[in-house]
Amino acid sequence: MMTKEWSIQPLPEMDQDQFAQWRTLLEDRTGMRITEQRKVFLQTGVGARMRELGLNDYQNYYERVAENPPGAMEWALLVDRLTVQETSFFRHPASYDLVQKFFREKAKQKNRSAIEIWSVGCSTGEEPYSLAMLAQEELEKTDCYFGVTATDISAPALTRARQATYSGRKLEFISMKRLNDFFVPLDESRYQVVNELRDRVCFSQVNVLELAKSPMYGMDLIYCQNLLIYFRRWRRKEILNLLVERLAPGGLLVIGLGEVVDWIHPDVERVDDSDTLAFRKRVGE
Ligand SMILES: C[S@@+](CC[C@H](N)C(=O)[O-])C[C@H]1O[C@@H](n2cnc3c(N)ncnc32)[C@H](O)[C@@H]1O
Structure with missing residues (x-):
């Protein structure tokens, strides 16, 4: 009716x-x-x-x-x-500190031409743009290029992410330096991410249950927080196994604290840091 x-x-x-x-x-x-x-x-x-x-x-x-x-x-x-789309810039500071160290390490590596970053379950874009800001800050004095692939199941969330327009309230905890460097004011209450940073982030609709269809391989950093938490334990492990396959040797996988408890994989080792839950892919002998 x-x-x-x-x-x-x-x-x-x-x-x-x-x-x-x-x-x-x-x-x-x-x-x-x-x-x-x-x-x-x-x-x-x-x-x-x-x-x-x-x-x-x-x-x-x-x-x-x-x-x-x-x-x-x-x-x-x-x-x-x-779907729950709650998110924020630099949501879990300890994880971003770890990522910053990782970028610093990469910046020192000679012959490194690019860093590939993947934000899995990126929602409305705050997470991939936070990763891009960090990468820009840490890599700008090097010749190393970086690109962020950001994926989510929700097409409307991805549309909002591509628009990259955020209210002042969403930017409350961003430092003044980052606000000046990476955002332009649109009016009294809204800001947009600068084009130089937007150009580094490529958004795409990907369902993590269908990872086999997605072409992302050789990732240096995979950042997947507050997504697996909604899944059953066996499924979380299955998806983590697939994400490990997509990591480059030496790559870093960052998930949320407590999002998986008893998962181990022969190709990765846990990063020794109790404030984060992250794994490094072993480099073949
Ligand atoms: C709570 S948000 C997390 C956003 C961001 N990662 C963070 O930590 O702030 C969860 C996101 O996962 C997405 N999502 C849920 N199921 C998904 C699936 N099967 N494949 C890809 N994304 C999914 C939702 O659309 C939502 O944007």
Whole structure:
């Protein structure tokens, strides 16, 4: 049923069967696990989109979204509502300190012509731009080029990331020097990342469950924080194994503290730093 009145009335409670099918669809397609406690989050996201479409029946909407390929466009919009996109510049300072040391080490290496960086689950861009700022600061006096590949499943988040426009509130904790070096004011409350830095970051839609389809190899730094945390433990390990394959020898993989507990891989060793969770890829003998 589609009536105008419905769009302003609250949607009915999602029943347990409906909840089960929505959470299964979401986990199958994105890896994100919605626990019972987060049912309200799921219901709010699905409900908000249904209200925009003037729909009131979870089952009808589910069938429309689940049908592939006709539902693909609608799924692409919905996934943006159902994923947590919270992020900020230099979100976990200890991890960025580690990355800074890594860039300093690379800057000293002779014959190094480029550094490839990958931000996995980059959301609206704050993370890849933070990595690019650090790389620019540490490598500007060298001949070494750097490029950042930034990927996410959400097309709308990537559109916002490419626009690179942020409110002053988002930049509260950025130093004045970085604000001057890397941002231009657009008006009283919004800033945009300078073109020189934007040009270093290439955004692309990649689902980490489909890494086999993505061409990123030989990465010097893979930065993947606050994404695996929403996945089941076995899936986190599976994805980490695939990310290790994409690292160059000597490359650094940085994830979030506590995001995986008992994962080991013969090709990497843990960086000895209790404030971060990072691994270095061994260099072959
Ligand atoms: C909480 S944000 C983390 C952003 C950033 N990495 C940080 O730490 O601030 C999680 C991001 O992961 C993305 N995401 C969720 N599932 C994904 C998947 N299967 N493949 C790629 N990205 C995914 C979401 O769209 C969201 O932008």
